[in-house]
Structure formats: structure tokens, C-alpha cells
Amino acid sequence: MNDRSGQGRSLHIPSFDDVLTARARIEGVARRTPVLTSRTADTRAGATLFFKAETLQRVGAFKFRGAYNAIAALPPEQRRNGVVAFSSGNHAQAIALAAQMQGVPATIVMPQDAPALKLAATKGYGAEIILYDRYTEDRQAISDGIARERGAALIPPYDHPEVIAGQGTAALELIEDIGSLDMLVVPLGGGGLLGGSALAAKALLPGCAVYGVEPEAGNDGQQSLQRGEVLHIPVPKSIADGALSTHVGYHNFPILQDKVKGIVTVSDAQLVETMRFFAERMKLVVEPTGCLAAAAVLNGIIPCAGKRVGIILSGGNVDLKSLGAFLAG
Known part of the structure; x- marks a missing residue:
């Protein structure tokens, strides 16, 4: 790199x-x-x-590809503390499933108006969901705060x-x-x-x-x-x-x-x-x-x-x- x-x-x-x-x-x-x-x-x-x-x-x-790769690349101590992601849906689902498959806790910050199908699927894969208003709140700031508080790894949807x-x-x-x-x-x-x-x-x-x-x-x-x-x-x-x-x-x-x-x-x-x-x-x-x-x-x-x-x-x-x-x- x-x-x-x-x-x-x-x-x-x-x-x-x-x-x-x-x-x-x-x-x-x-x-x-x-x-x-x-x-x-x-x-x-x-x-x-x-x-x-x-x-x-x-x-x-396609999001499953990058999500699984990013979690698999984490060192053991970060995997134990879990991962945090923000997404309108597809990256959310991908992180949730990839984390579940690798035994890693996942928290996903999602917009309130995300498609119901994507919200339900993300929750179904076992992730914790935190909702925000995409027009008035900063998803990056919310996610950064959660990651710092928990010592978790932040995996953004594309800038990684x-x-x-x-x-x-x-x-x-x-x-x-x-x-x-x-x-x-x-x-x-x-x-x-x-x-x-x-x-x-x-x-x-x-x-x-x-x-x-x-x-x-x-x-x-x-x-x-x-x-x-x-x-x-x-x-x-x-x-x-x-x-x-x-x-x-x-x-x-x-x-x-x-x-x-x-x-x-x-x-x-x-x-x-x-x-x-x-x-x-x-x-x-x-x-x-x-x-x-x-x-x-x-x-x-x-x-x-x-x-x-x-x-x-x-x-x-x-x-x-x-x-x-x-x-x-």
C-alpha cells in the first residue's frame, strides 16, 4: 500500500x-x-x-466481500472489542453477517429512513442497531463516539x-x-x-x-x-x-x-x-x-x-x- x-x-x-x-x-x-x-x-x-x-x-x-475482508484482517484484540459501522443498508447487513460468522460483536448506525427490509435483515444477523436522522445528524461522528467508548474497530462503508x-x-x-x-x-x-x-x-x-x-x-x-x-x-x-x-x-x-x-x-x-x-x-x-x-x-x-x-x-x-x-x- x-x-x-x-x-x-x-x-x-x-x-x-x-x-x-x-x-x-x-x-x-x-x-x-x-x-x-x-x-x-x-x-x-x-x-x-x-x-x-x-x-x-x-x-x-457486493458489500459482503469488503465487510468480511475488513473484519478478517483485524488483530485479535480489536476483534474482541467488536466493530462499528454506519450504513443505509447493504454495508450494515454485510458487517452484521460477516461479524456473526467470525464471532465478532457488531454495532451498526443506520438512518431512520433506511429501507425496512435492510433494517430487519441487519437486526436478524444479530447486530445492535442505532438509528439517526441522515438530514440532521452526522453518522460519522456518532460512529466515532461509539468506537472510542467501546474500543471497537470502525469499518466505514467505503473509505477503508x-x-x-x-x-x-x-x-x-x-x-x-x-x-x-x-x-x-x-x-x-x-x-x-x-x-x-x-x-x-x-x-x-x-x-x-x-x-x-x-x-x-x-x-x-x-x-x-x-x-x-x-x-x-x-x-x-x-x-x-x-x-x-x-x-x-x-x-x-x-x-x-x-x-x-x-x-x-x-x-x-x-x-x-x-x-x-x-x-x-x-x-x-x-x-x-x-x-x-x-x-x-x-x-x-x-x-x-x-x-x-x-x-x-x-x-x-x-x-x-x-x-x-x-x-x-
Whole structure:
């Protein structure tokens, strides 16, 4: 890992070697999710598309990879004191399950308006849940206070080197399974998945162009790349609840600067239409955040005619009531 400074602290920027180490830690625990194809999607995009279905990962999202890797990397004394995380849902579930599987106590700080499905699942995995108001309270400050009080390890959802490395194993598997890619398109919230995916893609396929996709209402990553520094924005409002971060991580921003060709945005309406496409044509339940990358490709926002394109479907955790409303609307 390379040392960088950011937000007043020394950072350890993960490398592809860390992705390989993460793969060894999670092997046999995380699922090797399938890569799916669709002739209808190919025709619509004018390209050959490969969908990495992290919707079928443990806890229904890629987040399990980074969560398990981060906890497995902790020294014994920190494991005894437990872990603390903050998340709108998928990282919460992932930390809760990964901690339960490794016998580590877990406390999760979650927004009051997190999807009911994600709250219930996190509690079901045995974690203690502390609720906060995402529009008036600082989840980082709340989590920092709990970690200090308990001597626990804080594992944020994306700004953490072992989390980033773990998330990169999804792209590593995709490339191992289908071979060469011209492009890799990845959902972007805080940047853990995009950062880890870029590490894997550029190490294995130097000519592969890596893109991130954000919701229109929360394009902090796009603005940060344009300005050359991490930009903070107000809490965005979008149906992509897993991508409502106010800034990208300081550990992953140098990776994005070095290895990501561009970041684009999609609208909530395009996310809903893409959810319908997956439900109707591929019989897949994909949550709005999980549709970000696919929406950009299927709507021509990223030109990819004639290319081999990898697309990560990052998660499928949407409650049935919301799913019905999205599909019926």
C-alpha cells in the first residue's frame, strides 16, 4: 500500500496485491456470483454485455466481500472489542453477517429512513442497531463516539483500504470468468466498489476503460474528478438509497483519479426503467443503486457500440412494496 495524506491523516491506498489477499480471505465464504447475458440487452446497447450479478451475493449485495475482508484482517484484540459501522443498508447487513460468522460483536448506525427490509435483515444477523436522522445528524461522528467508548474497530462503508480491496474481488472474478473487456462500468456511491474494481481491471486488462455511474442528484464523484479534490455535497435525494453519500472516500479517490476514465450520471426515471428491464427480460430483482451502471449503458450515456462491456449489478435489496411501486409506476 502507498501512503497518501488526506483530510489531515495518513492514508494507506490499497493495491491490486491487496485485492488478491482479500480474495484469499473470502474464498469459500463469499459466493462466486454468476455472470449473466441477455441478447435483448446486447441489441439495445449495440454491444456485448456481461452482467456480474452481485444481487445473488450473500446479504444480496457486493458489500459482503469488503465487510468480511475488513473484519478478517483485524488483530485479535480489536476483534474482541467488536466493530462499528454506519450504513443505509447493504454495508450494515454485510458487517452484521460477516461479524456473526467470525464471532465478532457488531454495532451498526443506520438512518431512520433506511429501507425496512435492510433494517430487519441487519437486526436478524444479530447486530445492535442505532438509528439517526441522515438530514440532521452526522453518522460519522456518532460512529466515532461509539468506537472510542467501546474500543471497537470502525469499518466505514467505503473509505477503508480492506473494504476497497474486498470489493475489488467482484471485478476480479468477472474478468477471470469472461476474459477480455473493453470497458467496465460500475455503480458509484462512496467509491469502494469503483476503486476496488478499477484496481483489478487495470491490473489484469490495462486497456480496459473503467467508468463509474452516480445518481444525477448526487454527482459528488463526478465533480471531485473534475476539480481534482474530494468535494462534499449536501445529502442527495434519490431512489438510489445505496448511493446517497456526500463525498467519495479519501482512500479511494487517488485510485479513481489514476484509473477511472470517467464518471457519468443517470436519472431516477432511468433507474426505474432499468429495474423493469431486469424484472421483465432477465427475471432479476435489482435495487435502484444496483441498476446505476446498467442504466448508463442501456440508455447510451456511455457509448459502447461494438465493445465487450462488463457491468456490475451491485445489489438486489429492495422491499416488495417499493419494488411493486417502482414496477407499476
